Amino acid sequence: MxxxxxxxxxxxxxxxxxxxxxxxxxxxxxxxxxxxxxxxxxxxxxxxxxxxxxxxxxxxxxxxxxxxxxxxxxxxxRMGRKKDLKLVVTNLRFGTIPVRLFQPKAASSSPRRGIIFYHGGGGIFGSLDCYHNLCSFLAQETDSVLLLVGYRKLPDHLAPAMSQDCLSASIHFLRGLETYGVDPCRVVVCGESIGGGIGAFITQALVGRSDLPSIRAQVLIYPVVQLINLQLPSFQQNKYIPFLTRTFMVTNMCRYLSIDLSWRDAILSGAFIPPDVWKKYRKWLSSDNIPERFKGRGHQPRFPGPFNEAAYLEAKCILDVENSPLVTDDETIAQLPEAFLVSCENDILRDDTLLYKKRLEDQGVCVTWYHVEDGFHGSFILFDKKPFSFPCSQKIVNAVVSYIKGI
Structure with a gap:
């Protein structure tokens, strides 16, 4: 026995x-x-x-x-949360959306800066607890009131759950700034990876809203701002580099957008893009917009591939501004607030940042760009994970804190 x-x-x-x-x-x-x-x-x-x-x-x-x-x-x-000795941390719900509010305990003679933070994780990972230490650090170091949004994700929720939750939570927060002691003239939108893409979309969606305070700045850390051209130099050079490989990204993208994975090759080659659409978007999405110094590694395949109408009917949602905020109209882009953009050399999304930088600058938006030569995707969240943090992790955090403190 x-x-x-x-x-x-x-x-x-x-x-x-x-x-x-x-x-x-x-x-x-x-x-x-x-x-x-x-x-x-x-x-x-x-x-x-x-x-x-x-x-x-x-x-x-x-x-x-x-x-x-x-x-x-x-x-x-389960990795543990650090004690927030200088903060009051409150778990709230804005309707059905869980959020976490970080407020400095020290008294302030005037309203504080506000930060709305959208976490990364590819639409499948990430949580309020996962990003607690990072947001606690940002709130303390910048002396800001920070709202961390916990949005719905895969596998239980598909598009447009993430962006809808984040937009609703942001509007709710902006309408109650006085309650939280936040200066309505100093609200910053901040996001990492897919959260950076959500931040870009929400900043655009709030343009022209006279009933809400205007966003002062957008801080986008290696953001996903387009899903259309997946043959940019960085997609070729960095497709096998952790923690965001091309296979992982495309798989999650298809699952979230309810696209059958059998269309993966058509999406990668751009065969789903109608010729007239590419003619319109090429000036924003072509590899020609990437500075030459970033093209040294990897080949440049023909893009887009021969048009496949069936692929277009399956994957046309990729072209929506909500999923690819880089292709919104010039009028909206021109009204956006100043931006702080972070890119990492060894990141599949490096060129997304470069394209969005050019897109903003072409419309007269002030852009501060911070490029990390030894950086990789996901390094931001590792900044406090001793002994598993990297020098690039601290560089990014320090740069973000320095920028936000200047607002």
């Missing part, structure tokens, strides 16, 4: 070890870590851990235990 108990006890660690060895093999088979990155071994280790956790999550999902996303978020949220 005792022998029967030993079987599962031995099987479980064997299974876990087997999964880990498979993950390590997959990492070295499919991942590229440039030697120019600082601490490449650390990045490899963290990516293996990430793959290990997501792989276990996928197994649990197939067994009907829980979704992969919830498993990953559960583990990440």
């Amino acid at each position: 005792a022998f029967l108990w030993l079987v599962p006890l031995l099987a479980l660690p064997t299974f876990l070890l087997g999964v880990f060895l498979w993950v390590v093999f997959e990492h070295f088979r499919t991942t590229d870590v440039p030697s120019t990155l600082q601490h490449p071994a650390k990045l490899r280790f963290l990516h293996c851990v990430f793959l290990y956790v997501t792989t276990l999550g996928i197994i649990f999902e197939k067994l009907g235990i829980c979704s992969m996303a919830k498993f990953v978020c559960f583990l990440h949220d």
